[in-house]
Amino acid sequence: MVTEATEAAGKGGEAVGMPQLDFSTWPNQIFWLLVTLVVIYLLLTRIALPRIGAVLADRKGAITNDLAAAEELKQKALKAEKAYNEALAQARADAARIVAEARAGIQKDLDAALAKADAQIAAKSAESEGRITEIREGALAAVTEVAKDTAREIVAALGGKADARSVAAAVTARMKG
Amino acid sequence: MGANRVTTEGESSGFAIHPMDQFVIKPLFGGTDIYWYTVTNMTLWMAIAVLCITGLLVLGTRRRAIIPSRTQSVAEMIYGFIYNMVEEVTGHDGVKYFPYVMTLFLFILFANLLGLVPTSFTTTSHFAVTVTLALMVFLGVTILGFIRNGIGFLGMFWVSSAPLALRPILAVIELISYFVRPVSHSIRLAGNLMAGHAVIKVIAGFATLAVASPVVVGAVAAIYGLELLVAVVQAYVFTILTCVYLRDAVGGAHH
Numbered sequence: 001m002v003t004e005a006t007e008a009a010g011k012g013g014e015a016v017g018m019p020q021l022d023f024s025t026w027p028n029q030i031f032w033l034l035v036t037l038v039v040i041y042l043l044l045t046r047i048a049l050p051r052i053g054a055v056l057a058d059r060k061g062a063i064t065n066d067l068a069a070a071e072e073l074k075q076k077a078l079k080a081e082k083a084y085n086e087a088l089a090q091a092r093a094d095a096a097r098i099v100a101e102a103r104a105g106i107q108k109d110l111d112a113a114l115a116k117a118d119a120q121i122a123a124k125s126a127e128s129e130g131r132i133t134e135i136r137e138g139a140l141a142a143v144t145e146v147a148k149d150t151a152r153e154i155v156a157a158l159g160g161k162a163d164a165r166s167v168a169a170a171v172t173a174r175m176k177g
Numbered sequence: 178m179g180a181n182r183v184t185t186e187g188e189s190s191g192f193a194i195h196p197m198d199q200f201v202i203k204p205l206f207g208g209t210d211i212y213w214y215t216v217t218n219m220t221l222w223m224a225i226a227v228l229c230i231t232g233l234l235v236l237g238t239r240r241r242a243i244i245p246s247r248t249q250s251v252a253e254m255i256y257g258f259i260y261n262m263v264e265e266v267t268g269h270d271g272v273k274y275f276p277y278v279m280t281l282f283l284f285i286l287f288a289n290l291l292g293l294v295p296t297s298f299t300t301t302s303h304f305a306v307t308v309t310l311a312l313m314v315f316l317g318v319t320i321l322g323f324i325r326n327g328i329g330f331l332g333m334f335w336v337s338s339a340p341l342a343l344r345p346i347l348a349v350i351e352l353i354s355y356f357v358r359p360v361s362h363s364i365r366l367a368g369n370l371m372a373g374h375a376v377i378k379v380i381a382g383f384a385t386l387a388v389a390s391p392v393v394v395g396a397v398a399a400i401y402g403l404e405l406l407v408a409v410v411q412a413y414v415f416t417i418l419t420c421v422y423l424r425d426a427v428g429g430a431h432h
Contacts, residue, residue, distance in 0.1 A: 017197075018197060018200070019197060019200040019201045019202060019303075020200060020302070020303050020304045020305070020367065020371065021304070022202075024211065025202045025211050025217075025305070026305040027213040028202070028211050028212065028213050028214070028215055028217060028219075029202070029219055029303055029305035029306055029309075030305055030306075030309050031213045031214065032217070032219060032220045032223055033223065033300075033305070033306050033309050033310075034309070035223075036223040036224070036226065036227055036284065037280055037281075037284060039227050040227060040230055040280045040283060040284055041276065041277070041280045043227070043230065043231060043234070043235060044234065044276050044279055044280055044283070045276045047234075047235050048234035048235050048238065048252070049256070049275075049276055049279065051235075051238050051241060052234070052238055052252060052253055052256045053256075054241070055238065055241050055242070055243070055245070055249075055253065056253060056256070056257070058241075058243060059243050062243055
């Protein structure tokens with residue numbers, strides 16, 4: 001086998017049968033395989049695997065933290081929304097109260113002003129009423145006077161003797177009639 | 178080198194395909210004798226595999242980024258894949274053997290894939306390599322089984338769920354299947370790779386016939402694709418079988 005292998009190698013890589021079954025090369029192969037495996041094993045256990053494991057753990061931690069933070073922020077947002085809604089309702093209630101108060105105040109003022117105006121109007125109309133009565137009475141007196149004078153003049157013009165008292169009585173009677 | 182020879186001899190003697198030439202182990206720096214320490218083409222490609230693993234798992238992860246780069250996420254994916262495999266198959270106790278399994282997987286995966294680089298050398302197509310790998314698993318599992326379970330490890334061969342009369346026969350069968358494990362474990366890997374590479378070489382050899390060459394190009398491309406799949410699947414199969422064997426030692430006798 002050894003001579004075959006050396007011959008094969010000497011001829012520039014010509015295979016004699018199955019090179020796999022050339023047992024003369026086995027110690028060499030096994031030696032280098034073990035070297036390779038030990039090197040890979042050391043690379044993995046000393047550097048690669050702890051590093052990747054740490055990265056994966058870090059990432060998992062980061063994701064967990066982020067999720068927790070997100071949950072917290074969500075709670076905060078919900079709380080803020082609730083506070084906002086409460087404030088809004090409060091403001092609305094306040095506004096309604098202020099409007100009602102204002103409305104009541106205005107109504108009061110309005111009522112007072114109306115009452116005052118009514119009173120003024122009533123006073124004015126009463127005064128006017130008085131004046132009208134006065135004027136009417138004045139007018140009536142004036143008419144009576146004029147009627148008496150006219151009647152006397154008419155009587156005088158007709159050639160009668162005007163008795164002032166009887167004329168006045170007749171006119172007054174007429175006026176009343 | 179084989180390809181040159183195929184064409185030259187193809188001219189002289191009509192048709193000569195040497196599919197096994199690619200598996201020949203040669204000293205890298207001249208000379209003809211291969212001693213146990215001689216640096217050969219196999220040594221070279223094992224070293225290249227180590228460099229690739231270093232590039233992916235050490236250089237690729239050097240930034241330790243929370244948001245990984247592409248290389249780092251590939252490294253993390255392989256890590257997660259093998260870690261979950263070990264944990265699922267061997268149970269929680271088996272996780273401490275994860276670095277060993279990872280070493281095996283990465284070596285086989287990269288050896289298989291590098292073997293598909295044209296003119297390269299496929300280290301895992303050699304029985305010396307796969308038998309060593311399989312024996313390491315076999316001996317490791319057996320020794321570990323006896324250390325962890327004492328003589329109770331032999332209970333694995335005594336199928337207590339079977340009728341008493343059948344148990345001795347089953348024990349013999351179990352014992353044989355146990356010792357066949359490293360054989361199938363190693364021959365499966367080397368056989369798959371050797372066959373695939375040899376087939377590619379044989380088909381490629383027909384390219385010297387002008388008529389056949391278009392078909393040959395298509396066929397080689399198709400088989401190359403298949404071989405990529407085989408390279409990954411065989412690495413996976415070797416690894417998961419390692420995990421399954423490891424479960425016997427770690428999880429005690431439950432079959």
